[in-house]
Amino acid sequence: MSATVFERSRPGRRAFSPPPLEVPPVDPAQLIEDRLLRRAPPALPELSEPQIVRHYVRLSKLNYDLDSGIYPLGSCTMKHNPRLHERLAALPGNARLHPLQDARRAQGALELMWRLERALAEIAGLPHVSLQPSAGSQGELAGVLLSRAYHAERGQERPLVLIPEAAHGTNPATVAMAGLRPLTIKSDAEGMVDVADLEAKVSEQVACLMLTNPNTLGIFERRIAQIAEIIHGVGAILYYDGANLNAILGHARPGDMGFDIVHFNLHKTFTQPHGGGGPGSGPIAVSERIEPYLMVPRVTRGEDGAFALDYDQPRSIGRLRSFHGNYGTFVRAYAYICSLGAAGLKDVAEAAVLNANYLLARLSDARVAQLLPLAYGKLCMHELVLSGAPLRRELKVKTLDLAKRLLDHGVHPPTIYFPLLVEEALMTAPTETETKETIDELADAIIAVLDEARSEPELLRSAPHTTPVGRLDEARAVREPVLRYRPEQSAAQAQRAADG
Ligand SMILES: *Cc1c(COP(=O)(O)O)cnc(C)c1O
DSSP, rough: OOOOOHOOOOOTTOOOOOHHHHSOOOOOHHSSSSSOOSSSSOOOOOOOHHHHHHHHHHHHHHHHOOOTTTOOSSSSSOOOOOOOHHHHHSHHHHHHHOOOGGGGOOOHHHHHHHHHHHHHHHHEEEEEEEEOOOOHHHHHHHHHHHHHHHHHHOOOOOOEEEEEETTTTTTHHHHHHHTTTEEOOOOOOSSSHHHHHHHHHHOTTEEEEEEEEOOOSSOOOOTTTHHHHHHTTTTTTEEESSSOTTTTTTTTOHHHTTOOOOEEEEETOOOOOOSSSSSOOOEEEEEETTGGGGOEEEEEEEEOOEEEEEEEOOOOOOOSSSSSOOOOHHHHHHHHHHHHHHHHHHHHHHHHHHHHHHHHHHHHHHHTTTTTOOOSSSSSSSEEEEOOOOHHHHHHHHHHHHHHHHHTTTOOOOOESSTSTTTTTEEOOOTTSOOOHHHHHHHHHHHHHHHHHOOOHHHHTTOOSSSSSOOOTTTTTTTSSSOOOOOOHHHHHHHHHHHO
16 A cells, blocks of 8 residues: 555556557657757656556545635635636636637637736726736735836936834745845734835835735734835835735725835635645736736727737836736636625625634633733634743643644645744634634634643644654755655555455
């Protein structure tokens, strides 16, 4: 049972043998440049078709996914993907559309993109949208490059980008990638931007401030109007990290708060299967003064109602990727917006915030709060951040141990050790798509694990005990994957196989 496919390999074993060719074979060297040809065949296992099928089915059963149970990450929202979206994305006109199709023969697709842009503009409260970026982080890169282009046209080179302590790690990484320098702004005692620190650091050297609101602590920045005034006062740009709009959808708009650029993560707020590498989508919405620099091509609608792609934008920062973005994600996001409607999007935000606060109320139970209290404030928006600092101090159990033990309770653990400013952080967002019962199960599992921490802390420190592999070296596992079940478990499986 525990042999890997490489060990099962037998020379010459094949899944499928085609009949002999009736035409002379072609030498690959005639078709492909020599420098691109392999010198030796790839080291792939040689297997029969049933072996391959069983291999992949076995792997799929080891996987944990949103279709198996709650996936309560904070920040990186994992909400249910309505099956309607998958049906629409799979329609041949969507799924089989060629990205190089002439715009005149892809009118439906361009119209969908144009309508999605209009809907996102309305949601952001900013008039112009580009769907091009492939991920939230690429939307950020677009935003920083747009800010740079805006200042450059005014003869200014502004090397600094202000980023609050609570920000997602992609913010400073993006800034570095764009060749600018991140400068951290402190948080105050309430978990919001420390305005005094902001005022001390702001200057005409600042290209923009990147802000998440509600921030990653799940707290709404109440002084946003004042922050906008400070940033605009030095001629800088206010950038909104809208990876997760769940808390404000339909209720508040970044454009109305004074933001100039917003990125959305269609693969978070607007559903989409994600995690494990995408495909993602990070459209941006911008104000009038940023619009001239937007990426090309732009989707336009002519007076005759025909849709076209416009490459003729002389002040544009250019292209960020091939083609027009991840089109399948546009179909799903547009389906989501249309099927919910404006009122339904408001309900999303209300239910997401209610669900998060319900979970928070369950976890405010004294048994939890003693060891794992809420890091800031009393209520939250769409997500909450707890601190395992007392758990570590009093019982020498880390948040990591707690998360690993949750796996044994059949629960996917929340995000841990982010945001960085919370010691032993545990961050979670149940989202609007989970039922009360499922949220109760998550709360019950956390409470049960904390009880175990009191009675048998070693159980947590050595967890997980029931997963195919135990605790991995999290850094090395990427390069040296562990492909074998735990030995003791393999023995148990072999026994079960023998018995059954
Ligand atoms: C997920 C996330 C990002 C980055 O988005 P990617 O699509 O993963 O690149 C940025 N900011 C916040 C707050 C996020 O949650």
